[in-house]
Amino acid sequence: MAKSSKLTLLFLFFCPILLLAKIDTIEVFSKAMNKSLKATVVLPSDSEVKDKDYPSVYVLHGAWGGYLDWHKNVTKPNLLQNLADQYQMILITPGVAPFSYYYDSPLMDSVQYETYISKELIPFVDQNYPTKKDKNARGITGLSMGGHGAMMIAAKHPDLFSAAGSMSGVMNIDVRTWIGNESTQEERRKSQREMLGNINYDYPYSPYTAVGLISEMKENKIALLIDCGIDDFLIETNRQLHQLLLENGTPHEYTERPGAHTWEYWTEALPFHILFIHQAFEKKK
Template identity: 60%
Template structure:
């Protein structure tokens, strides 16, 4: 079912470009509601028999599935990258500040179950995807960076690579460069969702820095980047140091920039190139 909002935005594009983007409604049994996702298909998709690799691209804390399509500072960025690398790109929606996890306290926050047990099987059934980890990757910005690294660390059978752009690598707001009132508000929502959590090592498994040993074990290719003026820079430097200390291979980059769509628009092509190179190593191309 086409989403009217995206229809209006994309109607100004050529018919060929419009045909490359589907908006789908997925009913979640875990959440007892429907959620939207956008699916970008490479040019020529309808006429090709063979399957495509897939990248799941996650939004941030107050975002939604259409953000990556409407907020980048480069027009048609996802369509162009899908065409360039011959990949399907899926942008799902989750709840605000839900962190892509299953809350032990809130039945309305079961987004890990949704992503892993409902969304991916839906996409694999409906589209011509490579239904194996060697052809599937995940990346995201801010809260979506947390989701990408968390989900890949916990489900290495599903993903071969994961990327974080300006990601929440530690949910401990004491490390964030934000005003105290905002930090307190976020902390209250976090504790309502998962309860009190350990802010020192050993870290909670609900925070990405608490999963570094799993990252070492599962061998997923990792790319982490963050702007030097980003309020989350300290959490990114922390996970980089932890991965160095436990010997987990990863790529880490700091570049000029802050928590902005200008930064993420520039970062995404590097992530897609990184993922494309991993797919090539896996013999996908």
Template identity: 80%
Template sequence: MKLLKTTIFLLLISCSFLQAKTDTIEVFSKAMNKSLKATVVKPAGIDGLEKQLPSVYVLHGAWGNHLDWHKNVKKADLLQSLADLYQIILVTPGVAPFSYYYDSPLMDSVQYETYISKELIPFVDANFPTIKDKNSRAITGLSMGGHGAMMIAAKHPELFTAAGSMSGVMNIDVRTWVGNEDTQEQRRKSQQEMLGDIEYDYPFSPYTAVGLVNQMKQNGIALIIDCGVDDFLIETNRQLHQLLLENETPHEYTERPGAHTWDYWTDALPYHMLFINQVFEKKKIRSLD
């Protein structure tokens, strides 16, 4: 019994230590008149130190929430280990299931581009020890979150120095998706409700990543895009890759074995963090020159 009590005590101490590095915040959105949760992961040992760190926003996919990247990855404490390794602050926001991080022209309850860019980021910068400069801020995400990361970065180059997508919906046109017709029809209907009639064919709507390639070129934001070869969104990623090649936008593009799974995203996130950290380091060196 004494051993059991000691074990429970140590577990409680351990959990308390972990909680000190991870905060769940609730941010009120004036744009949507509602509060949304996000999780902030800090490197171990920074509390109480006068130190400002880069920040990376990591977006979830459809049906997800602010805890997806914490509960569903296949390596325990993956985000914490990456925050510790690179000495960065990771933020995982939660949004509505099929919002795609849009600002809907039709629905006041779907204004997630505004929420991320004008409400969440200022809140995090005001309450956590972040470097409040675009050269130390990045955004990435999976699936729907990949779309959100690329879209928001393209529209807000004043906020980010790097953006990424893992298995992202680089074209919301469901005709470019492979298989699962029932899901495609559901997404098409939700797009109609949120966006109304938009241009799905070239030159594409600005509500989809492939319609923002000119902004991506002009902005000069470092881009990393990857997708599994067995992913149902592989063709949308190849399409964006080709458009970026045609307009000569520098970007990292990778296809690897894998599908639309947490096994794939668990492996992909460390590559994104390595890429983003290298961009941060380059910007830091240039600022010192």
């Protein structure tokens, strides 16, 4: 045997191949909307050999996005797989319509994403994967529109989650609180009218927006993490929610740091969110 071949065999013997977390793509039929939607499920690399259940975290995408965003757009390769292994948890990335904000529309049967996440996707994942079927081992977070979805769904379904987070989230869907992008803002207002009709954008805020759910956030006692870049066009909506939570005495973590509405920011933010949610799980043990 050649010397180089012997060295290769020795290296493989003493340095086992590192396995990445497993990624499944699933398709879940929504009875509420009469359509199927895709999601990815990221499992720890040892999930097939270990007879155990894992906590789960739902990681939501933003507007114009899809279920593969957290795999394709992050600036660090294999970010979700590495986090799933590091914290021994299952990460789920659902896909929804571009400007749905994860709410249930009172006007459109095709926009029932709160029901989809809370009553269709979670039961499907729990039935088909080794998750801990317990709110104390389930979390949710997301970016931009997904940050709104995570905070809203957690506030309205405290029986499902023990921790929720938002990265650069649309904490108020009222486009008057956004900075710049006037043409985009008008498009969003138009789509909101189509899905929600006439809602109250002023105090007392509509329950279709995160700032309208601060009473639920206080009552539910779910661990909350909110962060936003100081150069983000949504910074004022995050500051608004932060101030409202301070005023009503809701415990939460709030961070502003350098950054804008970019994948560089969200790539750096996600590990902090997973750590925060992991620590919330540990406190509930």
